[in-house]
Amino acid sequence: MEKILDKKKRLEKALGDVLQDVIDNCYLAGANILVLKNGQEIAYCEAGYSDIENSVKIKRDTIFRLYSMTKPVTGAAMMILLERGLVDLADPVSKYLSGFMDQHVVTEKGMVPVKRNMMIKDLLSMTSGLPYPGEDEASQEAARVFLKIDENLYGDSPLTTRQIANELGKCNLSFHPGEHWMYGTSADILGAVIEVVTDMKYGEFLKKEIFDPLGMEDTAFYVPADKQDRFAKLYDFVDGRFQELKTNNLGIQYQMLKPPAFESGGAGLASTVDDYARFATMLLNYGELNGVRILSKKTVEFFTKGELMSWQQEDLWRNWETLQGYTYNNLMRIMKRPEMSFTLAEEGEYGWDGWLGTYFTNFPESNMTFLFMMQKKDSGTTDLTRRLRNILLKELP
Numbered sequence: 001m002e003k004i005l006d007k008k009k010r011l012e013k014a015l016g017d018v019l020q021d022v023i024d025n026c027y028l029a030g031a032n033i034l035v036l037k038n039g040q041e042i043a044y045c046e047a048g049y050s051d052i053e054n055s056v057k058i059k060r061d062t063i064f065r066l067y068s069m070t071k072p073v074t075g076a077a078m079m080i081l082l083e084r085g086l087v088d089l090a091d092p093v094s095k096y097l098s099g100f101m102d103q104h105v106v107t108e109k110g111m112v113p114v115k116r117n118m119m120i121k122d123l124l125s126m127t128s129g130l131p132y133p134g135e136d137e138a139s140q141e142a143a144r145v146f147l148k149i150d151e152n153l154y155g156d157s158p159l160t161t162r163q164i165a166n167e168l169g170k171c172n173l174s175f176h177p178g179e180h181w182m183y184g185t186s187a188d189i190l191g192a193v194i195e196v197v198t199d200m201k202y203g204e205f206l207k208k209e210i211f212d213p214l215g216m217e218d219t220a221f222y223v224p225a226d227k228q229d230r231f232a233k234l235y236d237f238v239d240g241r242f243q244e245l246k247t248n249n250l251g252i253q254y255q256m257l258k259p260p261a262f263e264s265g266g267a268g269l270a271s272t273v274d275d276y277a278r279f280a281t282m283l284l285n286y287g288e289l290n291g292v293r294i295l296s297k298k299t300v301e302f303f304t305k306g307e308l309m310s311w312q313q314e315d316l317w318r319n320w321e322t323l324q325g326y327t328y329n330n331l332m333r334i335m336k337r338p339e340m341s342f343t344l345a346e347e348g349e350y351g352w353d354g355w356l357g358t359y360f361t362n363f364p365e366s367n368m369t370f371l372f373m374m375q376k377k378d379s380g381t382t383d384l385t386r387r388l389r390n391i392l393l394k395e396l397p
Contacts, residue, residue: 002321005102007042007287007395008042008043008305010395011035011042011043011046011391011392011395012043012044014391014395015033015035015043015045015141015343015388015391015392016033016045016047018032018384018387018388018391019033019045019047020047020332021390022384023047023048023183026237026242026383027048027237027376027384028048028374028376029048029050029052029233029235029263029375030046030047030048030049030050030057030058030062030232030375031046031047031048031058031357031373031374032045032046032058032060032062032188032273032372032373033045033370033371033372033373033388034058034113034273034274034277034369034370034371035368035369035370035371035392036161036277036280036368036369037061037119037366037367037368038367038368039281039285039367042368043392044058044060046058046060050062050231050233051229051232051233051261052233052234052242053244056229058229058232059129060272060273060274061218061230061231061234061272061274062230062231062272062273062373063218063223063231063232063258063268063270063271063272064232064254064270064272064273064352064356064358064373064374064375065232065234065256065265065356065358065375066267066269066270066276066354066358067249067250067252067274067354067355067356068187068266068267068269068270068353068354068355068380069269069352069353069354069358069359069360070187070264070265070267070269070331070350070354071187071265071267071331071352072279072331072332072351072360073210073279073330074187074190074191074194074208074266074296074331075187075190075303075330075331076210076279076295076303077190077194077202077205077206077209077210078120078124078190078194079263079295079299079300079302079303080191080209080210080294080295080300081096081243083295083296083298083299086198086230087120087179087193087197087198088371089119089120089121089122089124090119090121091119091120092118093117093118093119093120093122093123093128093169093193094117094118094169095191096192096196096197096267097162097165097166097169097189097192097193097196097388098166098169098216099166099167099168099169100118100166100169100171100189101116101169103118103172103173104172104173105129105138105140105170105173105174105175106136106137106172106173106174108296108372110167111172111281112299114129114173114176115176115177115179116176116177116178117177118130118173118177118188119132119177119178120152120190122177122186123186123187123190123193124177124186124190124329124330124331125181125308125312125328125329125330126182126183126184126186126230126306126328126331127178127179127181127182127187127312128173128176128177128188129173129174129175129176129177129179129180129182129387130142130168130173130174130182130184130185130189131173131174131182131184131185132172132183132184132185132250133146134176137172137262138172138173138174138379139174141171141172142168142171142184142185142388143169145164145168145269146250146251148167149164149251149262150248151231151249151389153248153253154161154250154253155165156160156308158260158261159251159261159262160261161188161191161195161196161201161202161261161263161264161265162192162196162263163264164188164192164262165188165189165191165192165193166192166253168185168188169189173176173372178309178312179311179316180311180312181308181312181313181316181319181328182315182319183244183320184317186301186331187264187266187267187331188264188265188267189264189265190265190331191263191264191265191266191339192265194265201261201263202216202263202265202297203220203263206278207220207301210275210279210294211292212276213292214279214282214289214292214294215278215290216246216271216275216276216278216279217275218270218271218272218275218337219269219270219271219276219279220269220270221256221259221260221264221269221270222256222257222258222259222260222270223255223256223257223270223348224257225257225379228255228257229262231255231256231270232375233375234246234247234254234356234375234376234377235375235376236298236377242269242367245377247377249267250266250355250357251264251267251268252264252267252268252296256270256305267354267355272373273371273373274369276360276373277369277371279368280351280360280362280371281369282294282295283295283300283303283304283362284362284364284367284368284369286301287299287300290311295352297344301360302365303330304330304332304348304350305334305348306327306329306330306334307327307328307329307334307336308327308328308329308350313327316328322339322342322381324340324341324342325337325338325339325340325341325342325345326341331352332350332351333350333351333352334346334349335348335349335350336347336348342386343386343389343390343392343393344390344393345389345392345393346363346365346366347362347365348363348365349362349363349364349365350362350364351359352382353381353385354379354380355377355378355380356374356375356376356377356379357372357374357375357376357377357379357380357382357385358372358373358374359371359372359373359385362390370388370389370392372385372388
């Protein structure tokens with residue numbers, strides 16, 4: 001026991017020293033880290049502030065905007081429908097959402113009809129052709145949809161999850177479904193599909209099927225008034241000081257004070273490090289936590305494995321260089337070739353990150369979870385995250 005405690009202290013000091021250093025150097029306002037192994041906590045670190053103006057420090061119960069770390073939850077939600085026989089991965093998306101009928105693709109020769117219908121599988125693997133807002137023609141069409149979302153975000157008639165999905169479905173695609181890989185709005189469409197299949201709002205489905213059974217009391221598409229004092233602010237370091245950056249992004253309200261009309265399956269959740277650890281541990285336990293089963297073992301194996309086709313894999317590594325070594329499936333990165341990675345890694349590890357730097361990885365071989373929560377714009381997986389991972393994996397036997 002003494003050796004275990006010494007190792008815990010050593011790991012916490014190593015991780016904590018790096019975290020405190022970047023905060024002292026104004027890279028971050030605050031963050032926390034949680035590492036679990038064999039179901040037991042082996043490190044927890046916290047530093048900095050969630051609210052500088054009111055001197056509120058980061059704590060275990062600090063609530064963070066997850067942004068794209070929402071996507072693995074959406075993937076798990078689809079697995080629930082899959083194992084219940086409510087959806088087929090080969091189903092055309094148009095079966096559930098009329099906006100996806102008669103789709104077209106932007107090509108050098110103009111708009112052409114899709115070679116085949118977009119399928120649920122395309123959404124889960126990001127091979128749908130649906131882009132995020134950007135510079136090319138199809139991405140500009142998506143940008144116009146998100147502009148419309150923003151224009152109505154605080155009005156009397158905000159766009160709903162299904163309305164937005166159908167609007168995005170009417171936009172031209174960047175490529176024919178299945179022919180390439182590209183990060184985009186696919187997870188948001190899945191949220192709408194789940195609504196249609198279950199006849200429930202997406203947030204209600206998640207609460208009933210995942211959050212309540214796992215005891216994830218602080219995970220939702222909004223942060224109610226009685227929890228706002230625990231909600232981390234987003235800061236940007238400008239002119240020698242941290243300034244709060246009150247920005248909406250991808251149709252998500254900054255303050256998240258009320259249940260939104262648009263429950264974004266790709267970016268909309270807020271959560272704490274301990275809540276997300278319950279979700280991650282459930283997956284690491286092959287679908288079960290504390291006697292509560294969310295998914296079957298076979299479903300979790302399917303969910304956390306798989307890979308892109310060779311021609312799709314080339315897109316991932318070409319367009320996202322720091323994901324070399326990983327493949328992608330079911331809204332998560334999955335490590336296939338650790339020797340290619342930009343960080344120490346294990347074959348079979350899986351997880352994802354978010355726009356503000358939240359980060360999740362499960363290591364099935366080591367039976368370990370690594371979670372890092374911060375709020376820094378345009379982050380994703382940062383060099384800081386890789387440094388922390390390297391420290392952690394160095395400590396493994």
